[in-house]
Amino acid sequence: MADTYGIGTTCVQGGYHPGNGQPREVPIIQSTTFKYDTSEAMGKLFDLEADGYFYSRLQNPTNDYVAKKIAEMEGGTAAMLTSSGQAANFLAIFNICEAGSHVVASSSIYGGTFNLLNVTMKKMGVDVTFVSPDATEDELNAAFRPNTRAMFGETIANPALTVLDIELFAKVAHAHHVPLIVDNTFPTPVNCRPIEWGADIITHSTTKYMDGHGAAIGGAIVDAGKFDWEAYAGLFPGLTTPDESYHGIVYAEKFGKEGAFITKATSQLMRDLGPIQSPQNAFYLNLGLESLHVRMPRHCENALKAAEFLEAQPEVTFVNYPNLKGNKYYERAMKYLPHGGCGVVTFELKGGRPAAEAFMKELKLIAIETHVADARSCCLNPATSTHRQLTDEQLREAGVPAGLIRLSCGLEDSRDIIADLTQALAAARKAMG
Ligand SMILES: *Cc1c(COP(=O)(O)O)cnc(C)c1O
Numbered sequence: 001m002a003d004t005y006g007i008g009t010t011c012v013q014g015g016y017h018p019g020n021g022q023p024r025e026v027p028i029i030q031s032t033t034f035k036y037d038t039s040e041a042m043g044k045l046f047d048l049e050a051d052g053y054f055y056s057r058l059q060n061p062t063n064d065y066v067a068k069k070i071a072e073m074e075g076g077t078a079a080m081l082t083s084s085g086q087a088a089n090f091l092a093i094f095n096i097c098e099a100g101s102h103v104v105a106s107s108s109i110y111g112g113t114f115n116l117l118n119v120t121m122k123k124m125g126v127d128v129t130f131v132s133p134d135a136t137e138d139e140l141n142a143a144f145r146p147n148t149r150a151m152f153g154e155t156i157a158n159p160a161l162t163v164l165d166i167e168l169f170a171k172v173a174h175a176h177h178v179p180l181i182v183d184n185t186f187p188t189p190v191n192c193r194p195i196e197w198g199a200d201i202i203t204h205s206t207t208k209y210m211d212g213h214g215a216a217i218g219g220a221i222v223d224a225g226k227f228d229w230e231a232y233a234g235l236f237p238g239l240t241t242p243d244e245s246y247h248g249i250v251y252a253e254k255f256g257k258e259g260a261f262i263t264k265a266t267s268q269l270m271r272d273l274g275p276i277q278s279p280q281n282a283f284y285l286n287l288g289l290e291s292l293h294v295r296m297p298r299h300c301e302n303a304l305k306a307a308e309f310l311e312a313q314p315e316v317t318f319v320n321y322p323n324l325k326g327n328k329y330y331e332r333a334m335k336y337l338p339h340g341g342c343g344v345v346t347f348e349l350k351g352g353r354p355a356a357e358a359f360m361k362e363l364k365l366i367a368i369e370t371h372v373a374d375a376r377s378c379c380l381n382p383a384t385s386t387h388r389q390l391t392d393e394q395l396r397e398a399g400v401p402a403g404l405i406r407l408s409c410g411l412e413d414s415r416d417i418i419a420d421l422t423q424a425l426a427a428a429r430k431a432m433g
Contacts, residue, residue, distance in 0.1 A: 007073060007190055008293035015069025015286075028283045029061045048246055048254070048267060058270045062279035066286045070210075070220050073189040073289075074202050077225030078262035080270070081218060081282055085185060085205020087275035088219030089113050089152075090121075092181050092203050095265045096236055097149045099125025104143045106153035106169075108133045108162040110205075111386070113183065117152075133162045140172040149235060150178050155194055156186035156322060156341050158372065159382075159406045160399065163322050163329040163336060170198025177232040185209075186342040186373070190296040195224040197336065201261065208373035209342070212288040212295055216281035221265060225258035239264060295375070295411060300340025302377075302409035302417055307345045309418050315355070315425050315432070317403070319347045343410070344372050349403040351432035352392065356381040356403050358431035362424040365416055366407070377410035377417055 005013075016026045034053045036042040044050035053059055063081045071079035082088040093103060105117055107130035117128040129143045133153065151173035153164040166182060173180040179200035184192060188209050194202055204210060206218040229252040233240035239260050242248035246267065251260040270276055277285075300323065307321035322333035323341050333341055349355040360368055360381055369378040370386065380386065383395055383402040392402045409417060 010069065010072045011190070011293045012290050014072040015067070016065040026062060026065045026283060026286050028279050029056075030279055031060075032056050046246075048249055048263070056279065057274050057276055058266055060276070060279045060282070063277055063282045066282045066289070067220060069286065069289055070189075070204070070206075071222050073193075074184070074222045075189075075193050075195045075224070076202065076222035077258035079220055079222040080262050080266055081206070081220050081277040081285070083219065083275040083277050084217050085110075085183075085203070085207055085219040086112050086116065088203040088205070088221050089181075089183060090116055091265050091269050091273070091275070092201050092221045093117075093121065093126070093150055093152065094124075095261060095269060096179070096238065097121075097126045098238070100147060101125075101149045102127045102129065102145050102147045104129050104131060104140070104148055104151045104173075106131060106133045106157070106162075106164060108157040108160045109152070109154050109183070110158045110185075113152075113154075133157065133164055137168060137172060140169070141175070144172075144176045148176060148178055150181055151176075152181045152183070154183040154186070155192050155336065158186055159344065159346060161320050161322055161329070161341075161344065161346060163332040163341070165332060166194050166197040166199055166336060170200075173200075174198070177235060179227045186344065187337055188292060188296060190293050191300070191340055191342070192336050195222075195226075200224050200227040206285050206288075209296060209299065210288055210292060211285050212292065212374055213284075214371060214374040214376070215288075216284040218277045218281050218285050221262065223258070223261040225256075227261075228257060229260060238268075243268065297340060298411050299343030299373075299409060302411070302414045303343045303345050304340070305414040306407060306409050306417055306421065307347075309421065310345070310347045313425055315350055315428050317348045317350050319345065321345045342373070343408055345407045345409065347405055347407065348401050349405065349428050351428060352402040353383055354431045355428040356405060357384060359405065359424045359428040360384075362427035363420055364423070365412065365420040366424075372406065372408035374408075375411045377408060377412055377420075379405055379407045381405055 045052045067079040131143045170180045181201040182194040182199040183203045185205045202222040204220040229236045229239040239252045251264045255263045307324045310316050311319045322329040366377045382400045
């Protein structure tokens with residue numbers, strides 16, 4: 001689409017441009033395979049000599065329409081959909097790492113991604129050094145090794161709600177000749193476009209706000225198309241030396257900065273590992289994208305109102321929301337997220353576990369769920385759910401005290417969310433005695 005269109009127009013109309021008499025809405029191409037007149041024509045696809053589809057484990061037209069829209073929203077040059085956010089982060093990292101490689105990652109990231117790096121990828125021989133999201137430039141530099149191949153962080157971390165200093169991370173990554181990968185799930189490109197601050201690869205759990213209705217698990221990877229793989233060819237042999245499984249093509253040479261990363265991830269990693277999004281889910285995702293720019297401001301408005309309300313309550317010891325004045329990350333939020341961050345707020349109840357239990361039991365509108373970031377408000381007490389194996393002492397050390405509640409503000413009327421919080425706080429107060 002034209003560069004002059006705003007993000008809202010891209011949300012609605014990006015990616016898919018039907019011709020005369022074609023379906024107005026993105027069609028679901030529910031087909032595993034595609035038909036060709038000659039084996040020669042099909043052979044060209046296998047050699048990456050021609051564009052086209054042959055098998056939906058690698059590529060599907062529905063997915064590509066939606067991926068193209070997400071690329072346009074982020075200001076990237078190419079994108080692909082994956083079966084989940086986990087798959088997106090794994091493929092994005094593994095596309096340039098192999099046994100013997102090393103990644104520098106912010107320690108303040110989604111638990112699933114932390115485990116992916118700290119446990120599973122280590123078993124594959126990819127090592128990681130975690131750095132504080134508040135590390136100085138010198139401290140970040142010190143984490144790099146000769147075998148470092150990528151730097152990773154989350155724009156707004158789930159659930160710690162730290163805000164990444166994208167510009168600084170990008171500067172340090174580039175000084176070491178490696179790309180910065182940013183998981184932009186929480187703000188979405190409506191609230192932050194990390195490529196404009198120097199990020200090279202963007203990942204998403206589209207399961208969250210992009211879908212926005214709790215309907216479909218999915219992920220996406222976007223390439224900014226700016227990283228010069230050939231300038232540091234020795235570091236990225238997968239992109240700069242011949243791929244024998246495709247008759248010796250060199251991705252960076254054949255597809256350029258704009259296309260090499262996604263083409264390799266599709267033609268190698270999707271081919272061999274297969275975590276593709278189903279076209280049906282891509283269709284649901286696209287329905288969500290069509291209203292993302294309208295929904296995000298409402299999520300943020302509701303979250304800010306809830307945060308301001310909670311902050312004034314005597315039962316609450318602290319409230320964490322980056323766009324709330326006085327928050328540790330407020331300045332950074334104003335720089336990177338001036339129009340709002342996300343709909344997730346965390347807060348701690350005085351009275352710990354019993355207070356949290358009483359509070360949660362009393363909620364009527366806000367449901368207890370492990371999910372975040374969809375139309376319906378929901379919340380979670382890590383101490384009695386995701387982190388229930390930990391003692392109160394261990395919980396405090398992990399930065400998730402027993403009384404901590406993660407609240408995901410949906411799209412309801414803010415006064416109803418606040419009314420529900422009010423009556424549940426009364427129950428917490430009773431439990432505190
Ligand atoms: C949920 C989430 C993921 C994982 O995504 P799935 O779609 O659940 O696999 C990754 N990163 C962030 C920031 C998330 O919130």
